Amino acid sequence: MTSSKPEALPSFFQRLPVAFGAFFGVLGNAAFAARVIALNQPAAATPPAPAPKPAPVAPPPMKEATPDAAMQLLGLLQRDARLIDFTQEDLSLYSDADIGGVARVLHEGCSKVLREPFTLAPVRPEAEGSRLTVPAGFDARAVRLTGNVVGQAPFTGSLCHRGWRVTETRLPKLAESHDVRVLAQAEVEL
Numbered sequence: 001m002t003s004s005k006p007e008a009l010p011s012f013f014q015r016l017p018v019a020f021g022a023f024f025g026v027l028g029n030a031a032f033a034a035r036v037i038a039l040n041q042p043a044a045a046t047p048p049a050p051a052p053k054p055a056p057v058a059p060p061p062m063k064e065a066t067p068d069a070a071m072q073l074l075g076l077l078q079r080d081a082r083l084i085d086f087t088q089e090d091l092s093l094y095s096d097a098d099i100g101g102v103a104r105v106l107h108e109g110c111s112k113v114l115r116e117p118f119t120l121a122p123v124r125p126e127a128e129g130s131r132l133t134v135p136a137g138f139d140a141r142a143v144r145l146t147g148n149v150v151g152q153a154p155f156t157g158s159l160c161h162r163g164w165r166v167t168e169t170r171l172p173k174l175a176e177s178h179d180v181r182v183l184a185q186a187e188v189e190l
Contacts, residue, residue, distance in 0.1 A: 017067035017074075024069040037141055071180040072171060073117070078184045081109025085184075117171045123163030130159045 010018075025032045077083040086106050091099055114120065123142050126132055134143060136153035142163065145155060174180065 017070045019070070021067040021070045068180045069171060071183065072174065073113070075180065075183045076113045076117070076172075077110060080113045081106050083110065117169060118166050119168035120164050121167050123165050124159055126159050126162070128159050128162055131156065132159055 022036065025036075074084070078085070083106065086102065094102075124132070134145065134153060134155045134157070138153060142165070145157070146160065147157065149155070
């Protein structure tokens, strides 16, 4: 019996460009979005009866998501909100009041970055806390049921979070020679 050595899980910073790449891949490619949605579907409570095995079919070619747009957005978050500087700082050295002041600047900068390239809209128009009925056939990609989910739709509950969707994307154009991997230039004062 041979045992295979488990692969090391990627770090947060290795996953970050993948997450941004997947985000923009979902926005720009409906087929990719459908595959991501299929990955997020919960497994059935009772497994269906086994179907006869079909002849092996070659998997469709996968489009590799490039992390360029994700790194571009991360660079904008660094430029306008100093997000990377903030997350790389050891906050244990500062008081809560100091961190709160920095958080306000970070919040303003992040808000600006999100407003410029994206038009955002809530998924649901109702106010959070409102009672609403989710009809049969609802879009599970846009609405997630939580709590004691039993029975069949329609479901009645309270809106905990309105959700967000991007209705328009306007990322800045980059020169061909621009290196998106440099998120913030090193600064040298003379």
